[in-house]
Amino acid sequence: MASELSFVRDKMLPPSAPPVREAGAVKWLRENLFSGPFNTTLTILGIVVIYMIISASLPWWLNSVWNAGSLAECRDIVIASAGEGATGACWAMIRERWHQFIFGFYPPDQYWRPVLAFGLLVAALAPVLFAGQKKNMSIILGVVAVFLVVTLGLAGAPVGAWIATLGLLGGMLALAQVQPGKLLWFTALFPALCFWLLWGGSVWVPIVALMGFAVMGVAYTALVARLGPTGSALIAVFLALLWWLFIDVPLTQVIDGMMPWGLVSVDSDQFGGFLLAITIGVTAITFSLPIGILLALGRQSDMLIVKTLCVGFIEFIRGVPLITLLFTASLLLQYFLPPNTNFDIILRVIILVTLFAAAYLAEVIRGGLAALPSGQYEAADALGLDYWRAQRLIILPQALKISIPSIVSTFIGLFKDTTLVAFVGLMDPLKGVTQIVRADINWKGIYWEPYIFVGAIFFVICFGMSRYSMHLERKLKTDHR
Amino acid sequence: MAVASDVPKESFRLSMLIYDTRYRSITIQLFVLVLFALFLAWLLNNTAVNLATRGKEFNFGFLWQRAGYDIGQQLIPYTNDSTHFRALLVGLMNTLVVAILGCVLATILGVIVGVLRLSKNWLVSRLMTVYVEMFRNIPLLLWILLSYVILSETTPQPRDFRVTDEMAAAGEAPAATMMLWDTVAVTNRGTNIPSPLFDRGLGSLDIGFMTLNLTTLAYLAVIFGSIWVNHRILTAARTQQETTGDRPVTWWKSVLVLLGPVIALSVALGLHMEVPALTGFNFQGGILVAHSFTALVIALALYTAAFIAEIVRSGILAISRGQSEAAFALGLRPGRTMNLIILPQALRVIIPPLISQYLNLTKNTSLGIAVSYLDLRGTLGGITLNQTGRELECMLLMMLIYLTISLIISALMNLYNTSVQIKAR
Structure with a gap:
């Protein structure tokens, strides 16, 4: 009898639904936007700000005009379509002048050369940036191939260049599947190729200059067994210097006289826009990292004189604005160099920007070196490694990994600073080209559009760099906390 | 019984200079020193030769000559009859005033943005992220140029402020009005303030x-x-x-x-x-602040604030949660926890990078050249340099001044660092 009246439930009740305010969107809103009087005020303020921005700018964006010959024409079109008092963006200016923003005064029939150089730059960077990631590398090479096929066609590249590019990229794609490490050779050869593509001239100039490196390599391998690494390196560098100083120029002339192959040469003052910014930025980034590492090691060194020199150099460069250094490049180098030497202004600017970035990098890397526990140095010593081996195998990989975020933000700063070359008369995209466009009678009084266009491109590049640094940090993370 | 024999007394050989670690560092340092001395000698020699061929000499006498140009914004009395040195001082003052004003504004804005970015409010923290990313990834020069262009091309002309009798009779408002209880007028010529x-x-x-x-x-x-x-x-x-x-x-x-x-x-x-008032075609009375100054301060403050916000945010994040939990366990109220526990530790992380941002801002004031603001670079490194043709002296002097400012700021920073350092036992 009692067993029929069971007081123990033998089935679970289904869980009841949570109260409305504790679930779904309502809960999220309550917790994230309206959790208290202060937060609610902030939210309302935020909404008001967003509303103000959108209500002020949305019609302007929606009324954009892409087809017009001048700013006045743009405004007429906007008023005709959207009524009196309406505002609208005049992207027709970008449509008409985009090539100046990208290439400056580079000869239009040669546009395929910077385009090709840019595509190959990405292809050359892929093996470095995505070392060991076969899939990413192949994707990038594929994208570059498609990009170049289309753009080279549009820019009217000669068929030979088109076929050579396709062959090169196809070969690289195939190599990426088999031996991705070997692609670094292309990266190593790329600077010479890029120089030749951009500035043009005889094809033998970069080839003969590269042969100097070949001389260095051959001399080193021949001598290293007999003289040891230090001595043979010294002799190899000496031989290469001899090659560049005495053999390079005459040999180039002789070969060029026999086989005058080359491209139309383009002067530095025809460079401009993002072509200039990227040329300066990429070159300076490439060279500033090794110099920065050396400076940082010098600053950490026990040798008093080396340390003093490095500290003096770093503090001097960091203490003065970049503009003064650029003016040094344009005004003072003529005093410091032997009389009647005069070399290219872009090269001078690149050297100064490189030194500038190197000083900042040195401080960043010094931070990484200082952050390493001294046990790492002692362990390297205990293993009997000499100074350079210890640095290369133990200290620097860890120190550089620690300082990746700061290194990349220094690079971003450097790339943004390439706009300052406008002050020494080069045509950067921001001040140089925009000023030319705004000085045109047709586009006088236009200001939002060029700055938005240039700013957006800078934003994409810099933001991309900072995202890549986050990716790299995650990839290199070895602690398993 | 084995007797340890003495180490054979070694004689000095030349190769020990490279292979013996006792002497190697001296060898390397001497080598570097000689190279550096040669490099310096080469530079000085080149400079001497170049100066001689140009028929110039190296002296700073030109600083005491009449400058002969006007400077719009001057904090100390200056006329075009003053010396180049006086112009240099005016320029230096202009640099410093932009730097100080920019630092103050950037700090206020940066701290607010940095704290709001950590807020639990989803909307506000996203808005602040957009602000920070936008300003950090776009060159400062763009912000300076853009604010200058907007200030000088979209603001009304002085005559737009006039109320004629007909307008008063018809009850029409003028095309533009003054701000802040009729004390500030922003025109395309500048900002008039009392x-x-x-x-x-x-x-x-x-x-x-x-x-x-x-x-x-x-x-x-x-x-x-x-x-x-x-x-x-x-x-x-x-x-x-x-x-x-x-x-x-x-x-x-x-x-x-x-x-x-x-x-x-x-x-x-x-x-x-003294409130500026419209008389005739322009505003009279008060101070006319040039747009180049305003644009430079606004752009520098907005740009640097984005960096300061990141520094503040990371400084607060660097303090582990255990610290505030421990403070609550001791029974401290949230306000005192912030004042006594979190801030003193966070400031130790925040201050050094903050000061280097101040340094950057100070150096970035030299971008005032883009909007023709006559700061140190505009006077000494600009007009004086072009008028006297003394590139070497002007540039060296200018670098020296910037370097001195930087070194003073970093010396202050080091002083602060040593005073707040955790005393290691």
Whole structure:
């Protein structure tokens, strides 16, 4: 009898639904936007700000005009379509002048050369940036191939260049599947190729200059067994210097006289826009990292004189604005160099920007070196490694990994600073080209559009760099906390 | 019994200079020193030869010649009859005033943005992220140019402010109106702001090489005096708190001491504001602040604030959660937790990068050249350089001045760092 009246439930009740305010969107809103009087005020303020921005700018964006010959024409079109008092963006200016923003005064029939150089730059960077990631590398090479096929066609590249590019990229794609490490050779050869593509001239100039490196390599391998690494390196560098100083120029002339192959040469003052910014930025980034590492090691060194020199150099460069250094490049180098030497202004600017970035990098890397526990140095010593081996195998990989975020933000700063070359008369995209466009009678009084266009491109590049640094940090993370 | 034989006395061989670690560092350093000396000699020799071929000599005498150009914004008296040195000083003052104003504004904005970015409010933190990313990833030059262009091309002309009789009769409003209770007018020529005037000013004192404005000096003396007295009051309060446990109420004393004397001095000197007013075709009275100055300050403040916000955010994040939990476990209220536990530790992380941002801002003021702001680079490195043709002297002097400013700031930073360093035992 009692067993029929069971007081123990033998089935679970289904869980009841949570109260409305504790679930779904309502809960999220309550917790994230309206959790208290202060937060609610902030939210309302935020909404008001967003509303103000959108209500002020949305019609302007929606009324954009892409087809017009001048700013006045743009405004007429906007008023005709959207009524009196309406505002609208005049992207027709970008449509008409985009090539100046990208290439400056580079000869239009040669546009395929910077385009090709840019595509190959990405292809050359892929093996470095995505070392060991076969899939990413192949994707990038594929994208570059498609990009170049289309753009080279549009820019009217000669068929030979088109076929050579396709062959090169196809070969690289195939190599990426088999031996991705070997692609670094292309990266190593790329600077010479890029120089030749951009500035043009005889094809033998970069080839003969590269042969100097070949001389260095051959001399080193021949001598290293007999003289040891230090001595043979010294002799190899000496031989290469001899090659560049005495053999390079005459040999180039002789070969060029026999086989005058080359491209139309383009002067530095025809460079401009993002072509200039990227040329300066990429070159300076490439060279500033090794110099920065050396400076940082010098600053950490026990040798008093080396340390003093490095500290003096770093503090001097960091203490003065970049503009003064650029003016040094344009005004003072003529005093410091032997009389009647005069070399290219872009090269001078690149050297100064490189030194500038190197000083900042040195401080960043010094931070990484200082952050390493001294046990790492002692362990390297205990293993009997000499100074350079210890640095290369133990200290620097860890120190550089620690300082990746700061290194990349220094690079971003450097790339943004390439706009300052406008002050020494080069045509950067921001001040140089925009000023030319705004000085045109047709586009006088236009200001939002060029700055938005240039700013957006800078934003994409810099933001991309900072995202890549986050990716790299995650990839290199070895602690398993 | 084995006897340890002495190490054979070694003789010095030349190869030991490279292969013996005892001598190697000396060899390398000597080598570097010689190379450096050769490099310096080469540079100096080139410079001497180049100067000689150009028929120039290296001296700074030109600094005492008549400058002959006008400077729009001058904090110390200057006319085009003044010397180049005077122009240099005016430029330096202009650099410093932009730097100081920019630092103050950037800090205020940066701290607010940094804290709001950590807020639990989803919308606000996203908005702040957008702001920070936008300003960090776009060159400063763009912000300077854009603010300058907007200020000088979209603001009304002075005549738009005029109210004619017909308009008054028809009840029409003028095309533009002044802001802040009719005291500030933004026109395409600049911003007109009220200027302080004194009925009974103290005049100025000529002490040979420069004139001192006694009114300014009086204000400075009073302000520093009040700060010192306030400091004494707070110290006394702290002493009393430490001996008796009771902290006396001091806030009204502080307010009185800090504000009272300044107000009294202003009344005594007859301080009043001269408000700009439209007469004829332009505004008269008050101070005309050039747009180049405003644009430079706005752009520098907005740009640097984005970096400062990141520094503040990472500084607060660097303090582990255990610290605030421990403070709560001790029974401290949230406000005191912030003041006594979190902030002192966060500041230790925040201050060094913050100061290097101040340094960057100071150096970035040289971008004022983009909007023709006559700062140090504009006067000494710009017009003076072009007029006298002395590139070498002007550039060296300018670098030296910037370097001195930077070194002073970093010396202050090092001083601060050593004072707040965790004392390791």
